[in-house]
Amino acid sequence: xxxxxxxxxxxxxxxxxxxxxxxxxxxxxxxxxxxxxxxxxxxxxxxxxxxxxxxxxxxxxxxxxxxxxxxxxxxxxxxxxxxxxxxxxxxxxxxxxxxxxxxxxxxxxxxxxxxxxxxxxxxxxxxxxxxxxxxxxxxxxxxxxxxxxxxxxxxxxxxxxxxxxxxxxxxxxxxxxxxxxxxxxxxxxxxxxxxxxxxxxxxxxxxxxxxxxxxxxxxxxxxxxxxxxxxxxxxxxxxxxxxxxxxxxxxxxxxxxxxxxxxxxxxxxxxxxxxxxxxxxxxxxxxxxxxxxxxxxxxxxxxxxxxxxxxxxxxxxxxxxxxxxxxxxxxxxxxxxxxxxxxx
Amino acid sequence: xxxxxxxxxxxxxxxxxxxxxxxxxxxxxxxxxxxxxxxxxxxxxxxxxxxxxxxxxxxxxxxxxxxxxxxxxxxxxxxxxxxxxxxxxxxxxxxxxxxxxxxxxxxxxxxxxxxxxxxxxxxxxxxxxxxxxxxxxxxxxxxxxxxxxxxxxxxxxxxxxxxxxxxxxxxxxxxxxxxxxxxxxxxxxxxx
Numbered sequence: 320x321x322x323x324x325x326x327x328x329x330x331x332x333x334x335x336x337x338x339x340x341x342x343x344x345x346x347x348x349x350x351x352x353x354x355x356x357x358x359x360x361x362x363x364x365x366x367x368x369x370x371x372x373x374x375x376x377x378x379x380x381x382x383x384x385x386x387x388x389x390x391x392x393x394x395x396x397x398x399x400x401x402x403x404x405x406x407x408x409x410x411x412x413x414x415x416x417x418x419x420x421x422x423x424x425x426x427x428x429x430x431x432x433x434x435x436x437x438x439x440x441x442x443x444x445x446x447x448x449x450x451x452x453x454x455x456x457x458x459x460x461x462x463x464x465x466x467x468x469x470x471x472x473x474x475x476x477x478x479x480x481x482x483x484x485x486x487x488x489x490x491x492x493x494x495x496x497x498x499x500x501x502x503x504x505x506x507x508x509x510x511x512x513x514x515x516x517x518x519x520x521x522x523x524x525x526x527x528x529x530x531x532x533x534x535x536x537x538x539x540x541x542x543x544x545x546x547x548x549x550x551x552x553x554x555x556x557x558x559x560x561x562x563x564x565x566x567x568x569x570x571x572x573x574x575x576x577x578x579x580x581x582x583x584x585x586x587x588x589x590x591x592x593x594x595x596x597x598x599x600x601x602x603x604x605x606x607x608x609x610x611x612x613x614x615x616x617x618x619x620x621x622x623x624x625x626x627x628x629x630x631x632x633x634x635x636x637x638x639x640x641x642x643x644x645x646x647x648x649x650x651x652x653x654x655x656x657x658x659x660x661x662x663x
Numbered sequence: 664x665x666x667x668x669x670x671x672x673x674x675x676x677x678x679x680x681x682x683x684x685x686x687x688x689x690x691x692x693x694x695x696x697x698x699x700x701x702x703x704x705x706x707x708x709x710x711x712x713x714x715x716x717x718x719x720x721x722x723x724x725x726x727x728x729x730x731x732x733x734x735x736x737x738x739x740x741x742x743x744x745x746x747x748x749x750x751x752x753x754x755x756x757x758x759x760x761x762x763x764x765x766x767x768x769x770x771x772x773x774x775x776x777x778x779x780x781x782x783x784x785x786x787x788x789x790x791x792x793x794x795x796x797x798x799x800x801x802x803x804x805x806x807x808x809x810x811x812x813x814x815x816x817x818x819x820x821x822x823x824x825x826x827x828x829x830x831x832x833x834x835x836x837x838x839x840x841x842x843x844x845x846x847x848x849x850x851x852x853x854x855x
Contacts, residue, residue, distance in 0.1 A: 332741070368749075369776075370744070370746075370748035370749055370750070370776075371745065372746035373741040373742075373744045373745045373748075374738075374742055378694045428833075467749045468746075468749060468750070471742070471746055471749055472721075472746075475742045475745075478738065487719075488719070489719025489720075490715070490716070490719050490720060490721050497768070505717060505718045505719045506718060506719025506720065507717070507718070507719035508719075520721045521721060521722040521723075522667055522669075522699060522721075522722050522723055522743075523699070523711050523739050523742060523743065527684070636707075643752050657736070
């Protein structure tokens with residue numbers, strides 16, 4: 320072992336909040352897998368990643384153990400921690416499982432108003448239990464399966480000038496509310512259109528463009544206890560089933576339609592019943608682009624599934640009037656419509 | 664062998680000489696390099712770039728070693744060192760004794776890093792000799808594979824003197840010299 324003499328380091332390192340929220344499984348060559356099970360493991364976990372201290376002064380905060388999924392019920396805890404640490408830190412990295420990363424990222428992008436610093440989500444890639452074929456080759460190709468490489472990249476991004484909620488995974492830095500799951504077994508478990516990629520990892524991390532940081536206070540919209548009904552229409556789905564959903568009086572209804580003709584006529588009586596009860600209805604799906612919004616019903620066809628769901632929860636938490644909710648749903652709030660609404 | 668060379672921009676003219684000297688050294692030793700300011704002797708094949716983009720790997724993953732001239736403060740230095748630690752990538756970290764910021768040394772001075780990251784201070788033109796020795800060792804270990812088995816081997820003072828002379832002449836360590844001799848003169852001849 321040598322003593323590190325980092326003559327080329329800046330005088331002071333950025334201060335970063337590292338939130339453990341269920342995605343911190345660590346793989347160390349020769350030592351195997353280390354799972355973070357409780358807050359008391361954090362010190363040991365941090366000792367296994369000493370290299371982080373070369374990039375930033377990291378303050379770890381424990382929220383969930385590895386293996387536990389970060390669900391909407393935890394989003395307010397995450398918001399609270401981000402807000403509490405916001406003024407004193409230069410950025411925040413959230414380590415969570417990959418299954419709900421898109422939803423968390425999307426919700427945070429709406430719920431953190433006036434974000435002036437980076438909030439970065441990343442986690443440990445999930446290795447299939449019985450790798451076969453391409454997957455087996457993929458696994459043997461990488462020496463550091465686990466959170467390590469993603470974490471270093473995420474912490475570095477959290478020190479850069481980016482006023483966005485982003486996902487850093489594999490070699491990409493993406494707008495969280497425009498990211499989607501990627502096919503195939505690679506380290507790039509998420510992907511986004513080129514316009515929604517903020518930067519890439521090659522010999523370092525370069526952002527396509529930098530955004531001046533802001534020091535203004537941040538405002539958050541906490542998730543309220545709202546009931547959002549998600550109905551997936553499909554051939555054979557009975558209109559009465561949709562009417563039953565309406566009669567339960569949820570706070571909002573998200574309808575995923577099918578086919579090229581929007582929503583088949585047989586479902587419209589139930590939808591009209593919802594509007595009469597002042598329940599905001601959002602219709603999406605491959606045929607939705609051909610529909611037009613009408614009072615009480617918004618048609619949205621350019622958001623990812625995770626983002627649409629998260630945005631609806633955010634809008635219902637922010638407003639109680641159905642017209643205002645649908646107005647929020649149709650307006651660009653955090654770049655979620657991609658290039659379509661980039662300037663609005 | 665592929666090396667990524669990083670040196671932060673500096674207003675000091677002598678730092679430009681350091682960069683030029685080290686790149687010339689790499690050319691002489693037939694070491695392919697890519698630098699952070701685009702002075703590359705290596706054209707990465709397109710199919711390799713496409714494979715990296717697809718699998719989610721980083722270009723750093725595909726380098727055999729890093730050489731970082733870290734005398735000038737730069738946030739990328741910390742990132743590169745962290746990545747190198749994480750990937751167990753052989754790395755030579757150089758800094759000029761006369762320029763290095765002592766305040767920063769105080770800040771993280773006692774942090775330990777693994778043996779595959781070699782930290783070397785230099786003064787003036789000694790940077791070339793230090794780097795040459797490092798690259799020679801690296802090329803030698805690359806050719807032979809990393810030696811991992813350790814055993815005690817007692818030698819006479821005459822052999823010790825001979826090894827010292829050879830080490831000085833070849834720029835190799837005594838151990839590397841012996842390993843090379845065993846491979847070439849004993850194993851190599853037996854194979855023939």
